[in-house]
Amino acid sequence: MNPKIIAFDADDTLWHNESYFRDTEKKFYALLEAYMPEHALAKELFRIEMQNLELYGYGIKAFTLSMIESAMEISNRTIKLEDIEKIVSYGKELLEMPVELIDDVEQVLQSLSTRYRLVLATKGDLLDQHRKLTKSGLGKYFHHIEIMSEKKERDYQRLLNRLDIKAEEFIMVGNSLKSDILPVLELGGTGFHIPYHVTWAHEHVDRDIKHENFYFLEKISTLLDHLPK
Structure with missing residues (x-):
């Protein structure tokens, strides 16, 4: 990696x-x-x-x-x-809901931002996602912000092209196997899946993922243990 x-x-x-x-x-x-x-x-x-x-x-x-x-x-x-x-x-x-960070998120981003370029790659309403990012206070850690209308292979490929990197140089971290992990694996990238306790039905994937570039994490803090020092 x-x-x-x-x-x-x-x-x-x-x-x-x-x-x-x-x-x-x-x-x-x-x-x-x-x-x-x-x-x-x-x-x-x-x-x-x-x-x-x-x-x-x-x-x-x-x-x-x-x-x-x-x-x-x-x-x-x-x-x-x-x-x-x-x-x-x-x-x-x-x-109008407050933005409540998941445990250890800011510490992980702070640590990784000194060694890697970090990107926020999310989908949803442009205005609302920017609102949440501003409220979160996390924007300072990201080199690039990408609000995507969809998260399929073609969408990630466009992102890779904009970032001017190869898929094998790209890691995606997310809670959705369907949107965050599987398209990236198909392109040749690496995916770290950190499941959330509630999943929207549209994001369900009912099969086991077996791939050399796939990692399952119980919480975001353990991400640091899997990356090059």
Whole structure:
């Protein structure tokens, strides 16, 4: 391993995120419990989210629009205006959430930034991700910030081209096997998977990963033990 750049995902790798979405979903299900049970509501919301993905992309605003659309369909357009206003308020609450760093993140970035070029490579809403990065106080550690609309092989290849490095000189650290790890491995890079305790259904990968450049870590602090001194 001879990395020139180490890239980090943001949501649920550097700071907590998905657990806030889950709390909001619970409020949404409670609001619509008169129309159908929670498991059916969850299935319908996820269907609408997937249907809207190409139009809205990822992030809180896309999630809020999908909640509104789901509520309209589930209620057969009979949902009250005040309930739509509540859903909008749920989205605003998410946008105003504090940024809570995951344990040991800043210490790890501080240590690595003296030896490597660090990159933030995350997907989502541009404005919201920049807001969270600013609130986190971590921006000073990154050589380059990349807010991606998707994280597939072609997207990582474009990133590698911009950074002017080969895939074998690139390490990606993230919580999602689907978005952070597998595309990088396919290109010939190295992936460090640090799972988060909550995973969005869209990011699930139901198979074991066996690859010479794949590493599983229980927490981010152990990343330092695997890199050249």
